[in-house]
Amino acid sequence: MAPVMFGVSRREVLVTGAVSAALSSFPAEAHPAGGEAGPPAMPVSFKVNGTSHALTLDTRTTLLDALREHLHLTGTKKGCDHGQCGACTVIVNGERINACLSLAVQHEGDDVTTVEGLGTPERLHPMQAAFVKHDGYQCGYCTPGQICSAVSVLQEIRRGVPSHVQSDITAAPQPTNIEMRERMSGNICRCGAYSNIAEAMAEVAGERA
């Protein structure tokens, strides 16, 4: 795994320096990157938690960095930055993805939900409330990703998306403990709160059944 990067990276510095070189439209033709005008930048707009945002970004900016460094939505976390830990999980157009392995410019017109969009401290999303009740975390770093993933997992089960642990893959999947564990395997928790996370999910799944 790559080292964890906290704070401002060299890339962020480059991004900031590149804003003035923003292109006014999508380039019609390829042109060599990194010319005198600085690294290529592009406009992109998408919705985050119901609010539209128009940004001009270095093309290298990931969705994760756009959320954290440009929109200051720091709920979504950067863990490995290589799709291996799931801390950056967000929901795009109704499906969970790793925000670190996606360029911001790939998301023109998309609808992004982060942990900040699920609930507020005053009005917790049922999954957030269940994580609190069942101690679904210790240090809390992976928690926003776990919660976005957990919410999506229950939707995926309801939509009938099958999983590796189903014996009959033509059957409708059920929200069992083994299903939760398999479907949450893309979210690593170094504190090992896995069993409590599965219990939180079981409670929310039960309420909705």
Next chain:
Amino acid sequence: MKSFTYERARTPAEAAAAVARTPGAKFLAGGTNLLDLMKLEVETPTYLVDVQDLALDRIENTGEGGLRIGALVSNTALSADMRVRRDYGVLARAIQAGASGQLRNKATTAGNLLQRTRCPYFYDTAMPCNKRAPGSGCAAIGGYSRQLAVIGSSDTCIATYPGDMAQAMRVLDATVETVNARGATRAIPIADFHRLPGDKPERDNVLAHGELITAVTLPPPIGGTHLYRKVRDRASYAFALVSVAAVLQRDGTGRVCFGGVAHKPWRVEAAEAVLPKGARAAAAIAFADARPTEAARFKLSLATRTLAAVIAEGKAG
């Protein structure tokens, strides 16, 4: 990451032309493999052509009774399609055994076939690697090679093809459809799609620069029991050490393809001919020319045992 320009193509022909005319250009689909490698500067494209708007995200019935899977159909959508679950179960199972829920939502059918090796030295730009930097040498030969190939390797590269889905495509005799910058189309049998390393380990497959995958087609269903068994270091979210994709018939005949053992999905038709005699007989033929490193030798017995387990599962169900 090196800087690059980015464009969204509107038609397959436009995408192919844009990449073909630009050295250093690449297609971008889900990005889950390419962006990972770009962050490490293993891949350094100067121009990305995003193919997400090409309307290649449908699964259609073919006139012959098979399926035509658009290149951009996500791994989740493909493995959740009821036609695939019912008639091509090995494909649904292989996809579900790979990566994580998040990654499968983003990963595409074409991108999955084209994912690059997980050889640790390929990822480490401080080390020699003929696949990443042709002619620089191979750090894996004489290095850490437990995950690497046991058959079909060369003196220049012992990497494996890491994915799961392709083994299922191979037992199903899928065909990869492409279009190039001049609008010419090709239908490449999956058996001929991935390459052995030979003296050109930098080439994973037979695609030309700027050749776009538009679809993968499956012939009509062949019935049988569909199984995919993946052996890995943890129960989920890890690449295969060894995997077996199989379609087994009641009379003991069938098709099998091994993953994790070679630079391409490893299916040997002569080995399938002796499947009714059992795993040992079939594996002896499939791996007759094996040249494992000491660290990877365990894969030979593991492959035999995994096949035995698959055959037993086939008989039980």
